[in-house]
Amino acid sequence: MKELKLKYGCNPNQKPSRIFINGGELPIKIINGSAGYINLLDAFNSWQLVKELKETTGLAAAASFKHVSPAGAAVAVPLNEVLKKTYFVDDAELSDIATAYVRARGADRMSSYGDFVALSETCDEQTAKFLSGEVSDGIIAPSYSKGALDILKNKRRGNYLIIQIDVNYIPKEIETKEVYGITFEQKRNDVKISEDMLTNLPTKNKILPDNAKRDLIISLITLKYTQSNSVCYVKDGQAIGIGAGQQSRIHCTRLAGNKADRWFLRQNSRVINLPxxxxxxxxxxxxxxxxxxxxxxxxxxxxxxxxxxxxxxxxxLTMEEKKEWLKNLKDVSLGSDAFFPFGDNIERAKKSGVSYIAQTGGSIRDDNVIETCDKYNIVMAFTKMRLFHH
Structure with a gap:
């Protein structure tokens, strides 16, 4: 298949609409449902994210996408008992890919309402069962078990969008898009994010544990496919707060930090035991x-x-009780898709338990940002790599 016609573009008045490929075949197969323009933007961006997470960490990965930015992204780090209750899976034994998606969906459940799902592995029956109870628009994965397909084909009155992606597909190095009748062209952002980006540590504290390296890598890969400006808080293998598409970096940091705080407040026993x-x-x-x-x-x-x-x-919960509870949020990793221009970002990040930071560096106020990190004994890496995505 070289072309796929769509109902309409971003909005119902934008007709006709299609996707197509010049040379070769489209790398997807529509197993069920009909694809929309925004569905496919979410599908292709989220697939790249989970594919890269899996390749870099070696762990099964999943993402929950809304409007071309992730609401959540995660790898298969086992859930503790508190998170199992928080995510309403305390009575289930989860496969790796189910664990990854439960984490991704659990990061920001409000934003994940009506999400598009991406899985790095075969969608198994267990993951499909979890999805069956969630409001979701569609899914992209390399393959599906028979049991998973039987479940997913019943979602949305039989119209749930199920896409299978060719894992061997390699896009062209040069990509184009058209805006206002004018064609833009650039080299694809195929930079490989790895621990090598975390070696330039200008702060006094230079102790970066392996779990922090993993979480910083997850944050940077997530940012690579998040609409800029963007900031991502990560803990224990999952994004817990993503601030996307803000004009000011401090607003990204505040937005994502507020989401991280709400993620942690949901783990309070009073919340878990709401009647x-x-x-x-x-x-x-x-x-x-x-x-x-x-x-x-x-x-x-x-x-x-x-x-x-x-x-x-x-x-x-009183304001005082919330503040006391949030003091327990610690060892959070934070990534930024470009440099922090002021130390106020670090001040806000610290309020949400950030101990490790990866950012581009190169601001004329780097000294102030480093000084603020040293004030809180935060480890910070300068990656020297900007990750804008538009």
């Missing part, structure tokens, strides 16, 4: 949890709407 009524939909549960840990939670108590969700009225 939900039976039969509450996952999306309603996720919305309620997000509201419970927000500063607006008192609103839901005052208007009585809690009765639709909970068996009894939950006691809210």
């Amino acid at each position: 939900f009524k039976k039969g509450i939909k996952r999306s309603d549960r996720d919305n309620a949890i997000d509201l419970y840990i927000s500063d607006d939670y008192m609103d839901i108590l005052s208007d009585g709407s809690w009765e639709n969700l909970f068996i009894k009225k939950p006691t809210p």
Whole structure:
């Protein structure tokens, strides 16, 4: 197949729409459903991310994509008991690829609502069972077990988009795109991210453990496929906060840090044990949890709407309790797709437990950024590699 016609482009008024390839065949097979323009943008970007994560770390990888940026990305690091409860899989034995996706989906469940899934491995029945209960638009993977296909083909009233990708496909070195009738051309960003990028350590603290190296690599690979400006917090093999598409880097750092904080607050025992009524939909549960840990939670108590969700009225977490809990978030790794221009980014990152940083370097205020890292004994690497993605 050299061409695939689509219903429309980014918006319904943008017709006709298609994808095509000059020379050779398209590297995908549509197993089920019909592909949309944005679906395929998510599919191809997310596939590149998980493919590179697997090649670099050697671990099964998964991503949850929304609007051409990851809501979550992860590799198959085993879940502890708290995370199993937080991700609602405490009664399941998870395969590696299921573990990776559960982590990716669990990073930011609000943003992952209606996501596009990418898997580096065969989609097995266990992963499909988990997906069957989630609101998701489609999936891309190198292959599927029969049991997984039987489950996935029943999603979205039989219209769930299932794409199989040719793992041996190698795109051309030069890529093009058209904007306003003008064609842009550039070399593909095929830079290989590895531990070699983490050797230039200008900070006083130069101790970079292996798990921190792994997490920094995950953050940088994730940023490579995230709309810029972007910042990514990672802990224990998974992105826990991604700030994408912001004009100011400090806004990226704040946005991603706030997401990391919310990820950690969800692990508080009060949140894990919220007294939900039976039969509450996952999306309603996720919305309620997000509201419970927000500063607006008192609103839901005052208007009585809690009765639709909970068996009894939950006691809210106070600001002081949240601050105390967040003090336990430690050893987080942070990547940035370009240099930090001011030390305020480091100040904000520290509030979310960041101990390790990888950033491009090269700002005229590098000295201030290094000084701020030294203030908190943070290890920072200058990668000398910008990772803008547009």
